[in-house]
Amino acid sequence: MQEMTSSRQGELLTHPNGTKRPPGRPRNERSRRAIIRSTIKLLRKTTFADLSIEAIAADAHVGKATVYRWWSSKGALVVDAFVSSIEDELHFPDSGSVQRDMSLQMKEFVALLNSPAGRIVAALIAAGQYDPELMEEFRGRFLRRRRQEAYRTLQRGIDRGELPQRLNLDLVLDLLYGAIYMRFLIRHDELSESYVDDVCRTILQGASAGNGKLKRRASSVIKN
Numbered sequence: 001m002q003e004m005t006s007s008r009q010g011e012l013l014t015h016p017n018g019t020k021r022p023p024g025r026p027r028n029e030r031s032r033r034a035i036i037r038s039t040i041k042l043l044r045k046t047t048f049a050d051l052s053i054e055a056i057a058a059d060a061h062v063g064k065a066t067v068y069r070w071w072s073s074k075g076a077l078v079v080d081a082f083v084s085s086i087e088d089e090l091h092f093p094d095s096g097s098v099q100r101d102m103s104l105q106m107k108e109f110v111a112l113l114n115s116p117a118g119r120i121v122a123a124l125i126a127a128g129q130y131d132p133e134l135m136e137e138f139r140g141r142f143l144r145r146r147r148q149e150a151y152r153t154l155q156r157g158i159d160r161g162e163l164p165q166r167l168n169l170d171l172v173l174d175l176l177y178g179a180i181y182m183r184f185l186i187r188h189d190e191l192s193e194s195y196v197d198d199v200c201r202t203i204l205q206g207a208s209a210g211n212g213k214l215k216r217r218a219s220s221v222i223k224n
Helices: 002-012 029-043 053-060 064-070 074-085 098-113 117-128 132-159 169-186 193-223
Strands: none
Touching (some): 029 053, 098 132, 098 169
């Protein structure tokens, strides 16, 4: 009986994403949504470093303890709030062209970075340089899921013969999105849709050119 009770308590103290929360009263979904809204609202006005759980709780009209019933840290809350606010965005289409699919998704990402939400992304990246736990939350909740979608998009291009079979997917994605993050964070030039087109064309057509060489070499071997 004691073991069953302990097991049930363990379940009650576990977040849906697998993280533990402190014990206390059952959580209220309406309060959670209010906290998410307040976090996004305040992050558009202040920096991550200056944001406090106290300010979020006050704006959401909940107690500080209520926030900690849902999230173990400020970083976990901020990442969750950001991801929740864009949950249905930034997906990859399947148009039959890998260059078009990547370009369309990257343009959506650029639009996000150029919107007020971009301030939150910048704050998370900056704070993550000194907070490994926060950076891991950002990678796990935001980047990893979209990276998996990007892998599938590039793989479709490989399957259609648009890209070479031995393409280094991680390198290609780092080149594509690294170019976006460079202009977003350094701000040395405009982060625009035309820039996305140039980046996609340069990198993906470069990869495709390598594929053409492989095909020509294979064709030559067959003829000989």
